[in-house]
Amino acid sequence: MNSALRSTLRLLVVQASWTYERLQGVGVAFASLPLLEELEQDPERHRAAVGRATEYFNAHPYLAGVAVGASAKAELTGVPGATVQRLKTALAGPLGALGDQLFWIGAVPLVMAVIVGAVSLGGGAPSVAVGVGCYFVIRCAVTVWGLRLGLRSGLGVARALTDSGLQQITHRVGLVAGFAVATAIPLAARWDPMGLGRGGTVALLLGVGAGAVAALVRQRVPSSRWVTLVAVGGYLLWHWSTG
C-alpha cells in the first residue's frame, strides 16, 4: 500500500484523538506519518517534522487532508519548520470555515432533506441506501482530492484551493440545501409519520411557524430539543397528577 493511500485511510479517523488542547493535532500527525516516512533516513529531520505535525491544528475533518498533504510536501522539500507551522496555522481557519459551510451546513442537510423527501414520497429504505451511498462516495472523494491537492501544491496550496472553485461550489450547495430542507417540510407533513391525520399536519406546521419565529428573533431561545422534552415532561406530569 503506498504512503498516500495509507495517509488517506488514516484521514478517515483524523478526529479520533481530538482534545480541547490540540484539537486535531495528534490525528493530523497520525495521518502524516506515512507521508513523512521518506525522511526516516534523516532521523533528526523526521522527528522534528513529526513533532511539528502533532501541534495544535483544527480544520473540517474532510478537508484536513489538504493541510496534511501541503505540510508533508513542505517538510519533504526542506522548507524551514517555522514556515511549515505558519502554513498549517494559515490553512486551519479557511479549511474549517469552508468545510463547515460545504458539509455541515450544506451537503449533509441537503442529502438528509432529499432522503426525508424521498421517504415521504414512498421511496422507503432504497432511497436511504442511495442517499447514504452517494454521500459516502463524495465524502471519500473529497478526502482523496484534498490530500492530492496538498501534496501537489505544497506552500502554494492556498492559491490552489482558491483556483479549485470550492468556494463557488460551497455557495451553490448552500442554496440547494436551503431549497431541499424547505421542500421536505410539506412532504413530511403530508406523509404524516405519526398517523395523526390533519391534526399531525397542523401540529407540524405550528411547530414550523414557532421555529421560524424563534430563529428570526435572533434572541437566545432554548433549543427545539429542550422545548420538546420539557413539553413532553410537563404534559406527562400533568397527566399523571390528574389521574
Place this chain on the structure above:
Amino acid sequence: MIDSVGLLVTLLAVATLAGLDLVSVVQSLLSRPVVVGTIAGWVLGDIGVGLRVGVVLEFFALDVVPVGSSRYPDFGAATVAAVLYSVGLPDGSGIGAAAAFGLGWALVAGATLPVTRRLNARVVRTYASRLAAGDSRAVVAVHWTCLGHDAVRSFVVAAFALGLALLLRELPPVPSDLANILNVIVLAGAGWAIAHGAVASARTGPRWRWAVAGLGAGAVVVAIR
C-alpha cells in the same frame, strides 16, 4: 422476536458503530437518525417504524451543526433504542413516545463526548514529551488509545440505551389518548427544529429566497399528489 440474543447483539453493534461515526470514524451518515433508524428497523423486521422514528428524530438532528468543540447530541444509539422500543406497538401509537425517549437519550449520549475528550487530553499529556520529540510510536499509541476511548463510550452508551428500551417495553403500552398527545407535541417540536435549522442558516442572502422557493415547491408537490 426481540428476546433473540443475536438480534440484540446486532443492534448493539449498529448503535456502537453509529456512535463511532459521529466523531471518530469516517463521519459519514451512519450516525444520522433516518439512516441508523432504517437499519435498526430492518434488523428488527419493521423498516416502516424505523423510517418513521428516524425521520422524526432527523428533523431534530437537522437543527444541529456538529462543529469542533461545540456540544451536540449523539443520535445514533438513541435512535436504535427508540426504534427497538416502538417496534411491535400498535400502529403509530409509540412513535411520539419513542422519539421523546430517543431525544432525551441523544442529549445524555452527547454529554459523554466531553468526557471522552478529557480522557484523550490526559493521554496526550502523558505522552506530551514524546510527542514533542517527534516519536512516531507515541503518535500511533495516543491515536489508537483515544479511538479506543470513543469505542468504549459508544458501546456503553449503546448498551444502556438498548437496556433502557427493553425495560420500557416491559411497561404497559402508552394509552392511545396519551400517545396521541405525545405524538402531537413531538411532531410540533420536530417542526420547530427543522424550521429553526433552516431559517437560522438561511436568514440572509439568496439562500433565504431559495428556502421560500423550496417550501413552495414542496407544497405544490403535495397539492399535485
